[in-house]
Amino acid sequence: MTGADQFYVALVCAACGAASGVAYDFFYLIRRFFPSRATDVICDVSFFLAFSAVYLYVSLLFGLPDLRVYMFLSCLVGLILYLKSWHGLVAFFSEKIYNKVVKRGRASALQPNTEKKRCRTSRKRQKELS
Numbered sequence: 001m002t003g004a005d006q007f008y009v010a011l012v013c014a015a016c017g018a019a020s021g022v023a024y025d026f027f028y029l030i031r032r033f034f035p036s037r038a039t040d041v042i043c044d045v046s047f048f049l050a051f052s053a054v055y056l057y058v059s060l061l062f063g064l065p066d067l068r069v070y071m072f073l074s075c076l077v078g079l080i081l082y083l084k085s086w087h088g089l090v091a092f093f094s095e096k097i098y099n100k101v102v103k104r105g106r107a108s109a110l111q112p113n114t115e116k117k118r119c120r121t122s123r124k125r126q127k128e129l130s
Helices: 003-033 037-062 069-129
Strands: none
Touching (some): 003 037, 003 069
């Protein structure tokens, strides 16, 4: 295998690593909206199974050679580049969405209680005024 071929394989593996970053973001969102230890374990196992499946598919599709160290490192570099660039944007927007959902849920849960408190306050004021 020539140096140009190895460079091509490294680029394909880096793209595979970046694609695994997309899968990581999907599982990150699931983990964010359903926080529990069981969800963390399920998401981690699912991520590694998805990454393995994507890598196997890409290696068969492009006819990559046997696994070599530079291929593994290229996948890792692609994943790290993705996490340092796009993951921050996805995390920012998921935080905004999560906060809106939580605030809306809390507001609807607290709505009947605040109305009762307002009624009691108005009754107290009525007694004070009379």
